[in-house]
Amino acid sequence: MLKIADRTFRSRLFLGTGKFSSAETLKKTIEASGSEMITVALRRVDLNDPADDIMNVLDRDKYLFLPNTSGARDAKEAVRLARLARAAGSGDWLKLEVTPDPRTLLPDPIETLRATEELAKEGFIVLPYMNGDPILALRLQDAGAAAVMPLGAPIGTNLGLITKFQVEIIIDQARVPVIVDAGLGAPSDAALAMEIGADAVLVNTAISVAGDPVKMAAAFAGAVEAGRAAYEAGLGRKSAEASASSPLTGLDFIKT
Amino acid sequence: MFTIPPFAQLKAKVGFCTDADAQRSLRANHLNIDDLAALLSPEADKHLEAMAERSADITAQRFGKTTQIYAPLYVSSFCTNRCSYCGFAADNKIERRILSLEEAESEAMLLQQRGFNHILLVSGEAPAKLGVEYLEKLALLLRHRFAAISIEVQPLATEEYARLFAAGITSVAIYQETYDRKTYNKVHLGGMKSDFEFRLDTPARAAAGGMREVGIGTLLGLADWRTEGLALGLHLAWLRKNFWRTAITVSFPRLRPAAGEFEPLCTVTERDLSHLIFALRLFDPDVGIILSTREEARYRNGMIGLGPTRYSAGSCTAPGGYSDPEISGEQFAIGDHRSIQEVCAAIRQKGYDPVRKDWDAGFQLH
Numbered sequence: 086m087l088k089i090a091d092r093t094f095r096s097r098l099f100l101g102t103g104k105f106s107s108a109e110t111l112k113k114t115i116e117a118s119g120s121e122m123i124t125v126a127l128r129r130v131d132l133n134d135p136a137d138d139i140m141n142v143l144d145r146d147k148y149l150f151l152p153n154t155s156g157a158r159d160a161k162e163a164v165r166l167a168r169l170a171r172a173a174g175s176g177d178w179l180k181l182e183v184t185p186d187p188r189t190l191l192p193d194p195i196e197t198l199r200a201t202e203e204l205a206k207e208g209f210i211v212l213p214y215m216n217g218d219p220i221l222a223l224r225l226q227d228a229g230a231a232a233v234m235p236l237g238a239p240i241g242t243n244l245g246l247i248t249k250f251q252v253e254i255i256i257d258q259a260r261v262p263v264i265v266d267a268g269l270g271a272p273s274d275a276a277l278a279m280e281i282g283a284d285a286v287l288v289n290t291a292i293s294v295a296g297d298p299v300k301m302a303a304a305f306a307g308a309v310e311a312g313r314a315a316y317e318a319g320l321g322r323k324s325a326e327a328s329a330s331s332p333l334t335g336l337d338f339i340k341t
Numbered sequence: 342m343f344t345i346p347p348f349a350q351l352k353a354k355v356g357f358c359t360d361a362d363a364q365r366s367l368r369a370n371h372l373n374i375d376d377l378a379a380l381l382s383p384e385a386d387k388h389l390e391a392m393a394e395r396s397a398d399i400t401a402q403r404f405g406k407t408t409q410i411y412a413p414l415y416v417s418s419f420c421t422n423r424c425s426y427c428g429f430a431a432d433n434k435i436e437r438r439i440l441s442l443e444e445a446e447s448e449a450m451l452l453q454q455r456g457f458n459h460i461l462l463v464s465g466e467a468p469a470k471l472g473v474e475y476l477e478k479l480a481l482l483l484r485h486r487f488a489a490i491s492i493e494v495q496p497l498a499t500e501e502y503a504r505l506f507a508a509g510i511t512s513v514a515i516y517q518e519t520y521d522r523k524t525y526n527k528v529h530l531g532g533m534k535s536d537f538e539f540r541l542d543t544p545a546r547a548a549a550g551g552m553r554e555v556g557i558g559t560l561l562g563l564a565d566w567r568t569e570g571l572a573l574g575l576h577l578a579w580l581r582k583n584f585w586r587t588a589i590t591v592s593f594p595r596l597r598p599a600a601g602e603f604e605p606l607c608t609v610t611e612r613d614l615s616h617l618i619f620a621l622r623l624f625d626p627d628v629g630i631i632l633s634t635r636e637e638a639r640y641r642n643g644m645i646g647l648g649p650t651r652y653s654a655g656s657c658t659a660p661g662g663y664s665d666p667e668i669s670g671e672q673f674a675i676g677d678h679r680s681i682q683e684v685c686a687a688i689r690q691k692g693y694d695p696v697r698k699d700w701d702a703g704f705q706l707h
Contacts, residue, residue: 127701128699129699185586241402
């Protein structure tokens with residue numbers, strides 16, 4: 086089972102809540118996904134309003150509520166958002182997003198590292214959203230991140246795991262769990278991320294903007310399970326040459 | 342500093358585009374300014390359906406199944422400008438009013454009760470009557486009660502924008518009205534606004550002042566809409582390059598009946614407006630597009646999800662008009678009189694989520 090900080094998760098699919106057509110659709114989608122960790126943009130919810138429609142959908146006994154700092158342009162803003170959220174009762178878990186460029190929403194590595202250092206010191210369980218940069222992953226881990234969340238592709242692009250080469254290095258090197266976040270456009274993308282050894286994936290746009298978000302959530306859930314099982318089973322090496330399923334040349338002639 | 346090529350030159354650029362250009366641009370993955378010209382050209386008219394489809398796809402992918410909701414709050418109708426199309430023009434004989442801070446606050450609280458979380462403070466341009474101090478005080482009064490507070494007031498200096506940002510103002514709208522210098526000079530007869538260059542440079546100052554979002558736009562009905570669209574695209578692209586941290590929105594208000602009885606200098610149909618919106622969406626997938634209550638309910642309903650990302654609702658364009666619906670002295674007559682509840686219901690009906698909160702002015706304070 087996946088363990089992040091002191092918490093275990095049966096499902097390795099995490100869900101983002103933006104872009105849904107209604108709170109009702111979101112609710113059904115969360116159920117279909119089997120996900121146990123749901124991220125919510127602090128900018129979108131009012132934690133002080135008991136009638137907030139997104140917060141009302143989230144049964145916090147059932148799901149881990151992971152607030153995120155989407156919209157923060159620098160470490161200062163992100164830290165301020167985190168503190169305000171914790172003061173309003175959101176808990177210690179935090180998905181750190183520092184995205185100064187509103188077009189690509191790509192994460193700022195320098196500000197993300199600064200904010201991680203600060204927030205980890207203050208006792209937050211920090212899960213930073215980051216680009217596919219292996220050294221940054223190590224630096225964030227050393228700064229106290231509870232997991233790292235490299236992107237598969239920029240948010241909302243559905244381009245898939247275009248950072249595969251870097252993410253494989255991160256998976257090789259990191260001590261903390263690696264969650265591929267953003268850009269996964271199809272269940273096959275999620276399966277691929279799991280096959281190469283990612284601990285989990287986080288999906289939003291591909292599900293929320295699908296023709297049938299509930300069905301798509303179930304499809305991603307299946308793909309994540311299949312990909313994980315394949316990783317655990319041990320995938321065969323890819324080769325350009327054919328090799329017989331039943332080897333013709335044994336090595337019996339070698340004396341032991 | 343941003344400079345705009347001569348309007349005639351831009352118009353020629355749009356005019357020279359061929360059907361092949363339009364089709365190629367429609368299929369392009371990454372559109373440049375030449376593609377925008379092609380998509381705005383008359384050759385693209387027959388591809389409007391395909392443009393709409395692509396615009397809807399891009400909008401859903403980038404912004405999700407959501408539409409943001411806001412309301413304008415008119416705080417003053419005093420104006421020193423003489424813009425021939427505007428009800429607030431200095432020489433119009435209308436009842437002028439500036440809200441006291443208390444009055445403005447109670448208008449804002451009325452909007453909040455009605456369900457608004459994002460308000461746009463609007464005023465005529467009369468800095469001696471309504472300056473930065475007023476806006477700063479009002480922002481400080483409102484910042485904990487609203488998710489976002491935008492302003493649409495006279496052009497300010499960079500330091501003034503920085504001051505207002507610190508007080509909780511999140512974004513600035515400042516429309517060039519027309520990028521055609523000749524027309525600009527013809528309709529802006531007097532006041533600070535008659536300085537074309539100063540106004541053109543204002544969005545950059547707002548961005549430099551640290552605003553999260555800057556809105557630019559043209560008033561449709563003054564000059565050729567295709568060329569305005571291309572000029573706006575150039576302005577947008579320049580702002581992107583120079584202020585990469587700033588979110589940009591665009592708006593295409595069409596001239597509405599107003600005091601002074603100005604006749605539009607050219608016709609812009611709903612089809613033309615839609616064409617502009619789709620072309621800008623294809624050119625810049627991330628730009629916010631605002632569709633206000635200047636347009637009628639039927640049209641606004643039809644456009645949900647096709648490109649626009651933000652709607653106003655339940656608007657009144659006279660200061661004090663929310664507490665006193667009988668009040669006179671509006672800037673222009675609106676086209677969609679529905680309440681926020683009715684507009685939200687229409688958005689839900691289309692399978693979109695009306696979003697009232699997408700920031701918190703409290704996040705940007707120290």
